[in-house]
Amino acid sequence: MEYLPPFNLGYASKGQIFTIDGAFALIFITLLALIFQSNYLEPLENNIDLLKIQKINDLLLTAQYIKIENLQELENHYLALFPNTPGYIKINNTRKEIKSSNLPKSKIISNSIKYINNSNNKIYIEVGVYS
């Protein structure tokens, strides 16, 4: 039997080099596919968040216009816009959680507003939504 040398680029047959080239090509294409896939899915999630932000701003703007000062009224407005979404509302230093007792709070979208009421007092309102 003739001596067969171990794998070495100098001695490698064309087939071995093709196989290695193919494996590299496969890895690169897989990576490329993964990168493109993750980039394409972002806009949909952002749009859903945008609607939540718009609704939070609705609550704040309307609260300022009708000069809301009690949590119950703001909670009713919150539930009208977010009937199933957990979140919280805050007026000055009083905070109330809505539908969020056992849920893990991973991401919060929130916004706040300050206005001066009829008695010249500063009112701070904050609304947040968990997702």
Place this chain on the structure above:
Amino acid sequence: MRIISTLKAQAIVIDTLFYALIIIFIIFIEIQYISNSANNEAKLVGSTKYLDTLLFTDKVISNCNYWAKSAKNYESLCYQNVLEINQITITKLIPELQKRKICKIFLSGNLIYNTQSTEIKYTVERGVINNGVFTTIQFRICK
């Protein structure tokens, strides 16, 4: 000499098989990638249309030229999310509503704009002030 030829032949056959296998894998992954790209592109188009609807509904409730209430003596200024709706302002908006396939609008649960379309794709709901009280306005988009 014959043994070496057999080994070489075996090596060539195994190499060719491996190479063919890898080529098949590459083609399979490329086909999947192309099909995913096509799906994602369709999603992106849908997402852009949805974004356009969100921005349009926002304009309707906050722009002086649409349904936002103008300040007295300052028609170019208006109150965001405070509505002033009448039949004239609704009629004025019909071409844009049709363009975006908005088929029904409910204000405080009352139907204020309706078309023949019934198959609803999705709904955009916003919080507004109408006649001095907080209420919701629903824009229903049809197929």
